[in-house]
């Protein structure tokens with residue numbers, strides 16, 4: 001059976017008329033002589049021609065955020081990489097991970113009730129779902145409900161198209177269809193990005209309401225206001241690539257930090273100029289470049305005098321956690337930082 | 345006769361340390377491998393070299409066989425008493441006699457285990473380590489050196505017999521001899537420049553004497569340690585990949601592995617490359633050298649390094665590695681054996697394909713892999729089969745697979761390692777007859793009564 005794929009939602013005219021080429025001009029990893037060059041490269045990508053961007057891209061997702069028109073430049077870039085067989089990582093590395101992260105068909109129907117927290121493929125972190133913050137929560141986890149956005153790093157839009165609908169189907173048929181809620185709290189904002197931004201751009205229907213973790217925490221903190229003991233601590237934040245798919249949630253994080261007394265110290269590599277944690281370039285066999293990123297990033301963190309290095313993404317934390325700890329910063333997930341403020 | 349033997353042995357080692365009871369005779373009649381049981385008449389545990397000498401003298405007097413045994417973990421049944429007699433269990437001779445940090449060697453008694461030396465060095469000489477095999481830590485250094493074992497520093501230092509600096513041995517006739525520098529200078533720093541008599545006791549499967557002490561090389565223990573996992577799909581590329589990686593001379597250990605479980609690993613060829621350094625900077629430098637050596641494959645996108653975040657590396661950095669032991673339990677029921685064959689690196693793809701074909705033909709659970717010895721000088725390629733000892737059919741399949749593997753290894757120009765008795769016969773068949781004649785001559789001289797582990801290395 002040959003099913004026709006839905007093309008990525010994108011309007012070439014917008015780019016032709018675009019006066020900034022913000023997507024590529026803001027790219028932190030590819031240099032362009034001037035805007036004319038960036039624009040020329042972008043138009044090549046749009047027209048399905050080869051472009052050096054397809055080869056040099058770090059897959060940091062950031063251009064997705066930089067485009068002021070939501071014209072999905074990054075999803076299109078990945079589409080072109082795959083069409084042209086431009087592999088960011090060696091084939092066996094991709095193939096092996098495709099199997100490792102593939103659905104295993106191991107789910108059994110289990111009753112869940114609100115709030116339903118999707119822990120993606122981080123079973124080792126289910127202990128984070130505890131205390132007042134997650135009171136009454138049901139946890140769902142595993143490769144059978146994996147958001148599969150990571151394939152954007154490996155020129156595998158086809159896998160996203162193939163697997164995401166299956167995951168959605170699993171989430172519904174094994175959990176949500178019989179639940180008291182249609183909402184699913186995403187522990188990892190990469191999942192949220194999948195069920196909002198990716199699903200929209202790839203034409204995938206999502207029958208439930210994904211809730212971003214920051215929105216969930218923010219609301220819970222309002223309800224738990226009386227329990228908050230402000231941390232009065234300086235923190236640095238490692239903003240992950242996944243947050244580029246839902247940049248509107250970054251300001252919610254500011255609200256959370258304010259509520260728990262965490263001072264997100266401004267630094268060079270936060271917000272729009274956040275740096276990649278280094279994990280993906282290592283998969284692309286660019287370890288020396290990843291080392292440079294890590295060094296720049298941590299040096300920048302150290303200038304702030306912060307106590308904590310706060311992670312939203314568990315993968316960033318496993319990649320960078322040891323390094324920041326070696327430099328005297330305490331690595332911690334957002335949810336765990338909140339737990340400290342709540343005394344849990 | 346047996347009660348007389350037990351009583352006489354009791355006079356030597358004390359009655360607590362000798363047994364002729366059915367329980368001990370049963371337990372000591374087999375190992376975890378596929379070889380059929382062969383029970384001893386007695387098991388004895390001497391405390392020192394003098395007691396070993398007296399046991400051997402008694403055995404000569406009674407013309408009864410003597411089988412030296414460390415932990416009995418060889419898996420190929422080499423510590424079974426093929427012709428009855430006395431199993432000499434060395435575990436009570438467990439003293440670490442000396443560590444020389446400047447000349448980097450340790451002198452240990454014949455029953456000292458790998459785990460004991462590892463723990464001792466960690467505590468008293470954290471700047472030093474020895475090359476651990478992946479055997480359970482109770483395995484002895486002597487038993488491992490005697491079979492030309494290999495381990496976590498084998499790329500750096502060769503096989504464990506290459507790391508031997510000298511021995512004290514009780515000969516089959518009861519004399520106590522020393523080999524290496526300790527025979528002249530009192531210190532155990534090297535086997536050279538003397539005629540190398542140590543070779544009389546390594547690879548002989550306990551048929552030429554009982555090692556009561558040995559000197560073993562130690563190596564720097566690093567503060568920073570790392571492992572890279574290289575993945576390829578084409579077995580034919582492996583010799584060149586191994587050659588390039590070893591040419592950097594920075595790895596301590598390199599272990600290719602190919603296994604159908606977990607499912608994601610099926611069909612891929614992995615190489616774990618372990619290395620260490622005093623500083624992070626040096627570690628990064630070494631990593632860059634290793635990566636640069638095989639950059640061409642990554643650029644062609646046909647092979648590359650698995651991206652492993654630090655927490656996921658812990659498993660690969662464990663010494664000994666738990667992976668093979670975990671595989672050993674795959675079928676439950678405690679059966680596990682592997683044919684290791686020492687062979688030339690360029691035979692990698694042939695060995696891999698032969699292993700797959702045999703596993704398919706005999707329907708056995710398999711794990712294939714290798715340990716690179718020296719700077720790519722040869723490898724110990726292993727074909728491991730797990731089976732359920734309680735299931736006779738399963739044991740038979742594994743046994744047939746092992747036999748077929750030995751034949752295939754020999755046909756490829758490899759040599760079965762720590763060969764079980766039938767495989768020894770296969771090796772002898774292929775061996776230069778003059779060489780085998782020399783082996784027999786040496787044994788005739790050393791062991792005129794033929795008491796040492798008889799049944800091994802015989803036509």
Ligand SMILES: Cc1cc2nc3c(=O)[nH]c(=O)nc-3n(C[C@H](O)[C@H](O)[C@H](O)COP(=O)(O)OP(=O)(O)OC[C@H]3O[C@@H](n4cnc5c(N)ncnc54)[C@H](O)[C@@H]3O)c2cc1C
Nearest residue numbers: 414415416417418477478479484487488493494549550555
């Ligand atoms: C899970 C697993 C993993 C393994 N991994 C490795 C590995 O990575 N590398 C490796 O090299 N091996 C490995 N082995 C094989 C084996 O267990 C080891 O080589 C082990 O070190 C053998 O030591 P042992 O004390 O058990 O020897 P034994 O089995 O007791 O003896 C081995 C041989 O040496 C003789 N012998 C023992 N002690 C003496 C002595 N004092 N004097 C004279 N002869 C003696 C015996 O008669 C016998 O012929 C592994 C085994 C298992 C079960």
Ligand code: SF4
Nearest residue numbers: 015018022023067073
């Ligand atoms: S993707 Fe967006 S920013 Fe980039 S050229 Fe098109 S419209 Fe402009």
Ligand code: SF4
Nearest residue numbers: 027057058060061063
């Ligand atoms: S994904 Fe990142 S590296 Fe790639 S083009 Fe976009 S901004 Fe640049």
